[in-house]
Amino acid sequence: MPNARDNLLNALDYLLHLDALGTAPILTLDEHRLPVFHEHEFQGLPGVETHLTDGTTEVWLQVRRLRAEPPPPPEATLRLWFDLSNDPAKRPTLFERIELGHHQLSTYLTLPDQSGTPPAEPVPERLELRLEDFPQVSERFSRYLEQAWQPWATEEAPKRKAIRLYDRLFSLLQDAEIGGGAEGAIEVAWGVGLALWDHQDSSKQIHYPIISRTVEIQVNEHSMALRVMPTERDPEIHADGFKEIGKNTDLLYTRARSEFADADKTFSPLDRESFEGILRFAAGHLDQQGCYSPDESPDVKDRTLPKPQHHLIVTDTWVIFAHKRSSSFITADVKRLKQEVKWTPKTRQ
Structure with missing residues (x-):
């Protein structure tokens, strides 16, 4: 007989179902049709810095504004x-x-x-x-x-590559600010652990970060440097795409919740200890043939993405991406409440 906990979960599922009517789970970053910035695009460029602190503020990425120089004139x-x-x-x-x-x-x-x-x-x-x-x-x-x-x-x-990245980030900052609360408004997230899977049985492709956290882009009024910083919101686990191909993701959510709760540090895509256990678990749990790419590739400096295979590949690379905010202002809260209820031990009724 259903208890109060089960009834609450059913009610929350129904609310999420109503919000999701007419929408399909997002399986790839391209489906957002919004800017995407992969880690390897920033690698080795002048004016790009990661993992900074400004007092008590975390700065995950800083891109300085550089000026293009013309070619030297010949005779x-x-x-x-x-x-x-x-x-x-x-x-x-x-x-x-x-x-x-x-x-x-x-x-x-x-x-x-x-x-x-x-x-x-x-x-x-x-x-x-x-x-x-x-x-x-x-x-x-x-x-x-x-x-x-x-x-x-x-x-x-x-330098020109860095300038183009700066321009794209600045454009994204403007789009996020202009959207401010209107229908179709966007927000920016920083994901880590790209799940890559060319799934044969379903003929579907997955290309999406398993963990993400909402970030904001700010511009320094003096130097005009762009800074990407985490918001106060908790990290999220993205597993709806795996459900779409018939995978049970409950244990992944449970593992993630446990690790985030027990971690000595808060989640950061630049701190391997804060996410690696979750990613390695996801790779092995969601596909028997799945692999966590750092365990397979000896070149830790290569941050380019591997080609999707017929088995799941989970990388340790990060990505900055934009997506539309949910049309429902309570959806994120409902999802968080549902996970809290699921992770709360059952009590006798």
């Missing part, structure tokens, strides 16, 4: 022989031939390093010059690439 006459892009990924190459107008040609031919003395005959209105007739151009171009352009490109390329 004026050499500049005529190629297009110089502002993109360090676009290595310049020489034209096979160029066509100069009267003004350009007059200047070009009177320079000492070209002919030594001004031409005796009148300069034509237009003239085509071929690279093969000017071997000194190729020599000067090679020196320019080696001594000026390549050092600039080597330093500038990672």
Whole structure:
């Protein structure tokens, strides 16, 4: 006979069912159709720092605002022989031939390093010059690439990646602020433990962090650096996708609750001790062939994601992602209450 505890759980399940009508569990980050930032995108970039503290405030990520530097200018006459892009990924190459107008040609031919003395005959209105007739151009171009352009490109390329990440994060900050409570408003979360699974029996793919915690992005008004910091909300376990492919997730929730309650430190995606036990348990419990990727890969510095397989892979990498807030303001509270009730020992009725 159902007791009061079971009746309460049934009532909470019904509330969640009503909220979920017409919506399917999210199995992949792409389904949110909102920005996603993976750990490997930040790795080794200038201006990026993790695991900072500001007094008593935790700062999980800081991205400084950097300024792009233009490429070093070549000599004026050499500049005529190629297009110089502002993109360090676009290595310049020489034209096979160029066509100069009267003004350009007059200047070009009177320079000492070209002919030594001004031409005796009148300069034509237009003239085509071929690279093969000017071997000194190729020599000067090679020196320019080696001594000026390549050092600039080597330093500038990672800086440009950091600038693009900064711009994307800043745009996400604006979107989160503008949404403020309206329908379709978004919030930002920091997840750890990417579950990757190409599930054959259901023909479904899972690509989602198992643990996440809501974060906020702030901008330093003086330096304009962006900071990603955790909110006061508790970490969440994402297991609805596993239910969709027929997996029982009750033990995962129980294990997570136990570890979070017993932990000496609060959860942080940058502190392995605060999450590794949960992730390793999830990998083995949800799939007999599942694996926790750090146990399989010897290269701990490789933070790129492995390709999904027909068995579950759980990584130790982190991800920052945006998602829409629930249309119901009480859904998160109901979920937390349900877990509290489930984890509370049964008493005699």
